Amino acid sequence: MHAIRIHQPGDPSVLVYEDVANPEPGPGEVRVRLRAAGVNHRDIWVRQGAFGAFPEPLIPGSDGAGEIDALGPGARDYAVGQKVVINPGLSCGRCVYCLSGQQNSCPHYRILDGTYAEQIVVPVQNVVPMPSGLTFIEAASIGIPFVTAEDFLTRAQATPGQTIVIWGANGGLGLATLQLARLRAMRVIAVVRSQTFVERLKQLGASDVIVWDGSLPISPEVLTMTHSKGADIVVDSLGQASFSQSLEMVRRGGTVISVGSTSGGKVQIELGQLFRRRLTVLGAYMGSSAILPRILPLFARGALIPVIDQTFALADASEAHRRMESHGLFGKIVLDI
Ligand SMILES: [Zn+2]
Structure with a gap:
């Protein structure tokens, strides 16, 4: 099969389009013929080596959609040809966190890689039936941003009528947060860098x-917009450039959600700002495995909309990463496989 592989960390040029052996599904696994892969900021960090070096060449990518094309022994409930979406969280399945639906708190939790390829093998519990009415491109754009946003909005007890500020609202995570906040009848203040959005x-x-x-x-x-009260929730994915402002604009007793650090991760906090104003800082990283199967039908019904910035051919993954790093995008970048 064809795949994008990384042999050493670096700039987008390290994403190399290669011929590799077809993966074979083992017990309890399925092989998916991928038709589209969503590009996430995480893929850039992986490429840059933030999660470690590459003793073996690595196929990046966590979100994807395609058709089941082989079943390993004991992989039930799916048939060859069935359209599925990849559910990208891997966890032990046995600890108290997994058993209570908080897989992203599992000590063994990690996000799978490997969707920048024509085929991927995953445990059968990591595929979800793809609803009709969605294209592969659209289905591949949903996973990480919507699962992450739904998880942190639930944990922050986001409530109808509350005000939420979203930094970087034009990105994939920002638009997912905006839509899920609107479904909760929240007032959204979006922060962007360009008038065009x-x-x-x-x-x-x-x-x-x-x-x-x-x-x-x-x-x-x-x-001013909140009559001097401040926002109930501030969603901060920029980090260094915005975090101190996030603490200033949230109301007394409100919540700042830290969900990324695209501008850098070092911030200085005056702790009095936290305890005197009774603030909650909530770190967010992916979400429960139950979220994707629960929200996919909302796309089929049109209650949520996949917003695609641009698609690229699999072989042009490095171009896709350059576009991702330009910060001028609106919505998701997806690889058409
Ligand atoms: Zn676990």
Whole structure:
């Protein structure tokens, strides 16, 4: 089969299109003929070596959609040809966290790699039937961003009528958060770096859009919009560039969700700001394995919409990463396989 492999960490040029052996499913596993793979920020970190070096060449990619094309011994409930979406969390399945549906707190939790390929072998519990009405491209764009956003909104007890601020609302995670917040009848204040996104964000349900120039603080604007109270929840995926502002714009007793650090991960916090104002800082990383099967039908019904920025051929994965790193995108980048 054809696949993208990484032999050493580096810039997008280390994503090499190669011929590799077809993987064979073992007991309890299925092989999926992938038709599309969603590109996530995580893939960039993997490529750069943030999760370790590559003793073996690695096929990146965690989100994908395709058709079952082989079943290992004992892999039941699926048939060859059935359309499925990859559910990318791997965990032990036996610990107290797994048994209570919090797989992303399992000590053995990790996100699988390998969807930048024509085929992938995964445990049968890591595929979910793909609803009709979605294309492979759309289905492959949903996983990580929607699972992550749904998990942290649930943990933050996001409630109808509350105000949520979303930094980087034009990205895949930002748009997933926006839509899931609107489903909860929340008021969304979207923060972006370009005027060109404003109309589309409003069409998707943002009440207000702040275009941030990258230097002047926007917390005064948020305080004005919330009658000096502050937002109930602030979703921060930028880190260094935004975190101190997030603490300033959240209300007393409110929650700041830390879900990434695309601008850098070192921040200085005056702890009095946390305890005197009774703030909660909630770290978010993926979510329960139950979320993807639960929300996929909402896409089939049109209650949630996959927003695709651009598609690239599998062989052009390095171009896709360059686009991802340009930060000018609106929605998801997907590889067409
Ligand atoms: Zn476990």
